[in-house]
Amino acid sequence: MKAVLMTAAGNPEVLQLQEVTKPTPGNTELLVRLVAAGINPIDTKLRKRGTFYPENMPAILGCDGAGVVEAVGADVKQFRPGDEVYFCYGGLGAHQGNYAEYTTVDERFVARKPKSVSFAEAAAVPLVLITAWEALYERGRLEPGDKTLIHAGAGGVGHVAIQLAKLKGADVATTVSSQAKANFVTQLGADKVIFYKQTDFVQATLDWTNGEGVDLAFDTIGGDVLEKSFPAVRVYGDVVTILEPSANTTWKVARNKNLRIGLELMLTPMLLGNVEGLQHHGEILQQCANWIDDGKLKIHVSQTFPLAAAAQAHELLETGSVTGKIVLLIDDN
Known part of the structure; x- marks a missing residue:
């Protein structure tokens, strides 16, 4: 063959x-x-x-x-x-x-x-779907009515994660880099689209949640995105990443907010x-x-x-x- x-x-x-x-x-x-x-x-x-x-x-x-x-x-x-x-x-x-x-x-x-x-x-x-399912439903324990921030919503994992979150009955904010990608994620059901190159995604997320922060942030990018997401999550909320956290990650904000950190590797x-x-x-x-x-x-x-x-x-x-x-x-x- x-x-x-x-x-x-x-x-x-x-x-x-x-x-x-x-x-x-x-x-x-x-x-x-x-x-x-x-x-x-x-x-x-x-x-x-x-x-x-x-x-x-x-x-x-x-x-x-x-x-x-x-x-x-x-x-x-x-x-x-x-x-x-x-x-x-x-x-x-x-x-x-x-x-x-x-x-x-x-x-x-x-x-x-x-x-x-x-x-x-x-x-x-398969891979992106299982990843998103485990990250949102199992690691992140997403519930109906929750608010979630999904990074890179137009990507392989992200575009499936938006749909799974909506199927669970959650509200979704997502980050994108272009208007074409914004149109794409909106068609998938995203409630809030954040142009991360022009806008501080943390402030945009806090504004969207009346200052409280999301119940779950889902990092599909890695690097410093994990650490930068901590302020966008409510006290006692969840953060799930599909990348290995950097050795330089500062965990102080996550610890002070008592965030639950989930590592997803399907x-x-x-x-x-x-x-x-x-x-x-x-x-x-x-x-x-x-x-x-x-x-x-x-x-x-x-x-x-x-x-x-x-x-x-x-x-x-x-x-x-x-x-x-x-x-x-x-x-x-």
């Missing part, structure tokens, strides 16, 4: 289309003919610095996949050949990723693809081999597939590339200006 191999850590040019052996499913696994693979910032980070398992080089990147079940293991009970599925599994260096024509994945970790969207849209969903179950967590991811995707088919949740694919152009897709993502998601179309070569 064809697959894009990461031959070494480095620039996008280390991603090379090559022929590799087609995998064989284990007893509880599905063999999936991949139709599309989502691209995420973790892919570009691993490409630049190396995977979590450097002894397993060369590696196939790509955590997000969508495709058609081609064969099933002897003990598979829930799926059969011909089923359309989507999932977030592989791509960290231990198990093969989804920049390939085929992959294998345990049936417990996948969900049936939403019927109302394309494979490209389905492949764009890759944890994959990294630790936690089957219960991976199974939970499958359950999240199944619930969200229902919402997608009901028209309550939308995913925005900004651009697609053929599998052979994975390097160009990485280059685009690394510009930092992408709205929504980028997807590889596996058979568009």
Whole structure:
């Protein structure tokens, strides 16, 4: 089969289309003919610095996949050949990723693809959706009527987080850099749009909440955004970040306000081999597939590339200006 191999850590040019052996499913696994693979910032980070398992080089990147079940293991009970599925599994260096024509994945970790969207849209969903779900609903304990500040609302995680927050019954403020992105997040349901380049987002958030601060701030950017968000959160409120806090972070404001700090890394179950967590991811995707088919949740694919152009897709993502998601179309070569 064809697959894009990461031959070494480095620039996008280390991603090379090559022929590799087609995998064989284990007893509880599905063999999936991949139709599309989502691209995420973790892919570009691993490409630049190396995977979590450097002894397993060369590696196939790509955590997000969508495709058609081609064969099933002897003990598979829930799926059969011909089923359309989507999932977030592989791509960290231990198990093969989804920049390939085929992959294998345990049936417990996948969900049936939403019927109302394309494979490209389905492949764009899993990682960002699970991240936003866990950050808002589980780490941040968002409740109906809460006010939340979501940074970078037009981004991959952000544009899904806005919709999940609205589905929970929360009010949403979000930061953007342009009028086009403001229009985009407004269509998704954002109640307050903050142009962070022209406006102090903390003051804008305090004005929006009558000086009290939001119940939950969600940092999808990293750097100093985490620390800068502390004054925008109410006393005893929550802050969740998907990035590792900087060693230079000053926690005084967070401590004085008794903020609850949540760290969200949806890759944890994959990294630790936690089957219960991976199974939970499958359950999240199944619930969200229902919402997608009901028209309550939308995913925005900004651009697609053929599998052979994975390097160009990485280059685009690394510009930092992408709205929504980028997807590889596996058979568009």
